[in-house]
Amino acid sequence: MENLVLLAPMAGFWDTLMAPLYWAVSGLLVLAHNLFSPLFGADSGLTWTLSIILLTIVIRTLLIPLFVKQIRSSRNMQLLQPKVRELQKKYSHDREKLGQETMKLYKDEGVNPMASCFPLLLQMPIFFALFQVLNSAARGVPKGTFMTQELADSVAQATIFGARIAGTFLPLNQFGAEQILALILILAMVGTQFYVQLQLMGKNMPPDAMTGPMAQQQKMMLYVLPIVFGVGGVAFPIGVLIYWTASNLWSxxxxxxxxxxxxxxxxxxxxxxxxxMRMKGHDPATLRPGVRPPKKAKAAAVATETPVEPTNEELAAGDPNTPRVQRQQPRRQTRSNRKR
Structure with missing residues (x-):
């Protein structure tokens, strides 16, 4: 009992700290719900599912700059691993000096070791806010400024494919539609999470960067993260599983x-x-990835289509009544213009 009394102020402080996110998540969710309600009905599970997916799209669109920075930072960290290994060999006897030289290398190369974690860290509070909003609605308790009691009851009762949006895989009192849909979404969430990491390591990492402590850490995360989300997914509401799976597909x-x-x-x-680039007729050596290649000049085609004016000698040899071509004199220029 004393522990509960001590935890009550902490819970109140946490709700106060998360209040802006509860406000934002509930607002976006209710706004999307109002958009889809005229099409599928206010209490339809499809309406709430599409509202969650639209919420995902809005959040991930806002995180696009951070996501691109995460990809580039992770890539640059992997590319620096050969140099980091050289520093480890050189300063293996002095760990303090090794740390200083490693940080200096990151600074000189413009690499932030924490940048690859920013999007995930920023998503976690949003994920927790959505979890709290849906989990509270499943118990008929509104969470967030815009989530009214009527909407909370709607979320608690809404179903899709015979399963409640607020339902979870556990407890296994009986194996029904909720457990089947939750299991499918858990597997989809784990599979997409695994593929996102594998896609980055398999296609955008050079062979030299796939060895060393950093690469081993990346490989460990490749398997650990999906397992963590898979184990935790059994307690997630179906609405949260929909959000996380849609977010992985977007990634x-x-x-x-x-x-x-x-x-x-x-x-x-x-x-x-x-x-x-070669198939499009460009030389890759003259181009830089991420920059649109210039359009190919069509000088040859223009030259063959542009009529050539005859010279005065050719005109004189022809019809004497044909007027001579008046050649255009070059414009006078100042000395400074001629120098430029």
Whole structure:
């Protein structure tokens, strides 16, 4: 009982701290719900599902600059691993000096080791806010300024494919539609999370960057993160699973575009980019990934289509009544213009 009394102020402080996110998440969710309600009904599970997906799109669109920075930072960190290994060999006897030289290397190369974690860290409070809004609505308790009691009851009762949006995989009192849909979404969430990491490591990392402590850490995260989300997913409401799966699908498409347009040299993605540039008639050596190649000049075609004026000698040899061509004299220029 004493522990509960001590935790009550902490819970109140946490709700106060998260109040702006509860306000934003509930506002976006209710706004999307109002957009889809005339089409599918206010209490329809499809309405709430589409509202969650639209909420995902809005959040991930706002995070696009950070996502691109995450991709580039992670790529640059991997590219620096050969230099980091050289520093480790040189200063293996002095860990303090090794740390200083490593940070100096990151600073000189303009790499921030924490930049690759920013989008995930920023998503976690949003994810927690959505979890609290949906989890509270499942119990008939509104959370957030815009989530009224009527809307909370609507979320609690809304169903899709026979499963409640607010339902979870656990407890397993009976295995029904909620458990089946939750299990499918958990597997989809884990699979897409795994592929997002594999896509980055498999297509946009050179072979030299795939060895060393940083690469081993990346490989560990490739398997650890999906397992963590898979284990935790059994307690997530179906609405939260829909959000996280849709977010992973967005990441897959966004990452595919970024890697395709701005690949790392020496990677399979860069080789594919060079092949595409050659097929379009461009020289990859003169281009830079991420920059649109210039349009090819059509001077030869213009030259063949532009009529050539005859000279005065040719005119004199022809019809004497044909007027001579008056040649245009060059314009006078100042000395400073001629120098330029």
């Amino acid at each position: 897959m498409g966004q990452q595919f575009y970024v890697i395709r347009q701005s690949p790392t040299p020496g990677t399979p993605a860069y080789a594919a980019w060079e092949a595409r």
